[in-house]
Amino acid sequence: MKIIWIYAVCWLGMIILAILNGVIREKVYGQLMRELSAHQLSTFVVLICFGVYIWVISCVIRIESSRQALLIGGMWLIMTVVFEFIFGHYVMHQPWERLFNDYNLLKGRVWTLVLLWTAVAPYIFYRMRAR
16 A cells, blocks of 8 residues: 555656646747647647656556556546646636636647646556566
8 A cells, every 4th residue: 555655646747747748838839839739739649648657656666466467547636637727727727618618629728638648647657568
């Protein structure tokens, strides 16, 4: 169970990566392209960053079972969604409508892929190492 708490702390690294990615989007390429394109590119970049980050920490702090990997992914998913809405609304003062808009796949908003990847990456990397 101790490893779960260590992975909860490791989640903070993903928040730092996501914030840095957002700052780069807003200050650099977000000014050179449409907002939707910048959102999609930013999502792709953070998927890669999260993948590398999760791979590295899972090399250092070994996940011991499939169950543990799924628990870590589920915990990260919940923490990410809660953080996104609490930080987005109460710190960044974004309206709820705008926050929920990032979940609208029909409008090309692909943020949901980040949530999916955050949830399944620990399991995928665990299975890759288990071979």
